[in-house]
């Protein structure tokens with residue numbers, strides 16, 4: 001790993017030391033009121049706590065040490081990537097904000113007025129973003145900022161909640177016919193460019209039907225009455241292309257041919273005799289290709305095509321508004337997955353990830369999909385209690401295991417009529433047989449509704465340990481303790497709404513799992529910063545003495561400062577302009 005001092009020495013890699021304070025503050029030209037506004041905003045927070053923690057060492061290793069043009073100041077450029085996602089900006093808008101926005105300059109600590117300091121071209125931004133995404137540094141940026149904010153605000157991570165939100169990438173929604181036609185089009189374009197000789201062997205009719213954009217547009221105008229026939233035709237065309245080039249090494253190496261194979265597998269059945277039939281819509285898996293331009297996107301029956309983001313955050317279990325204002329609800333985990341993936345798989349990776357970073361909860365609130373019995377058992381091994389309702393509901397007219405009271409050790413204590421079991425036997429694979437006296441069950445009015453069934457000597461309730469655990473949870477869902485704890489879960493819905501309103505997470509400008517993950521993680525950093533700035537303002541307000549009017553000595557100090565110190569500031573400003581291109585000369589070396 002490169003050392004910050006080593007980077008500073010290297011002329012090609014430009015990274016300033018943002019930890020050492022200035023000898024003369026270059027931001028002193030700002031009046032106290034504007035300075036206070038900046039310090040209380042996300043910009044002040046970013047400058048004070050985040051900027052110097054950015055993992056520039058990892059990105060610096062991508063640049064050649066003694067060759068090429070010097071880089072942009074890497075801390076500021078990396079910070080700009082976060083601010084871009086935080087404010088949901090295009091590259092052009094980001095360049096504009098980087099060049100002219102005082103809040104950005106303050107946050108990124110760019111006091112100079114030269115183009116070298118305050119200009120970042122769109123190409124540089126794009127290249128840096130590619131580097132960050134390739135090296136997975138978006139995860140590092142999220143980790144570093146989360147850990148820093150947790151430390152600065154003393155965040156209590158013992159209570160957290162988790163949920164997912166559906167997001168859409170920059171992908172058009174395609175019907176089945178268009179998935180076939182677009183995949184064939186992409187393949188022909190690719191073949192024409194990469195394997196011209198092979199392309200020329202393809203029939204002109206097929207090329208006319210799929211190669212041009214105009215011809216492709218016809219497939220989106222197919223009438224409903226003709227859609228079945230058209231679907232049959234396009235699937236046959238795709239199948240014929242796959243069969244034709246299946247053994248051709250030059251063609252199968254093309255990515256677009258891989259897409260043809262995937263569409264064929266997703267949408268059609270091919271028998272052993274080589275007969276191809278189109279699958280019915282119900283037979284198509286939710287993991288099937290939704291659009292060849294975004295092969296990672298999946299399908300969710302309720303929410304549609306795209307991705308989902310798993311978000312875990314801390315929460316404040318208090319209804320007192322003043323306590324809420326002073327508590328930072330920190331997003332501690334963000335993970336992006338295809339929309340078809342079930343939430344049941346998200347909980348344990350989230351707990352493991354937060355455990356690695358020292359942010360693991362003791363108690364996590366989640367909806368029923370996350371709270372499977374297996375997840376609860378694994379979470380318990382990690383020292384985490386999962387609080388979630390049980391999936392499904394028993395039929396009202398029948399008695400269920402949840403109606404049988406249990407002992408502290410999770411064993412049946414009595415039946416719904418209050419009769420104690422006569423015998424309890426544990427078998428293989430955690431099977432349990434609980435015997436009740438037949439003289440009670442035989443005359444019981446609930447006999448028809450009860451899961452206990454008559455046996456040779458007694459009436460028996462047969463189940464296993466897992467079913468008992470679930471029954472105990474189901475019974476516990478109606479207790480006031482559970483309701484009081486679980487009510488805080490719903491608050492994460494407002495986090496999802498906040499993420500969308502402030503950072504536009506639900507409609508992204510990018511495609512592909514890696515790019516979508518990059519955006520989601522940096523937008524979560526943005527939400528954390530916005531929240532932290534709000535908390536900081538609330539804490540600062542608490543520290544201010546009530547009654548804003550200055551009196552006595554305070555008023556005299558204020559008058560002296562305004563009258564005599566401001567000209568001094570103006571002098572420094574004049575002096576500062578002379579040295580604007582070399583503001584770092586005033587910072588003390590680390």
Ligand code: SF4
Nearest residue numbers: 415417441444447450
């Ligand atoms: S049938 Fe037997 S076990 Fe079931 S409620 Fe009646 S007495 Fe209890």
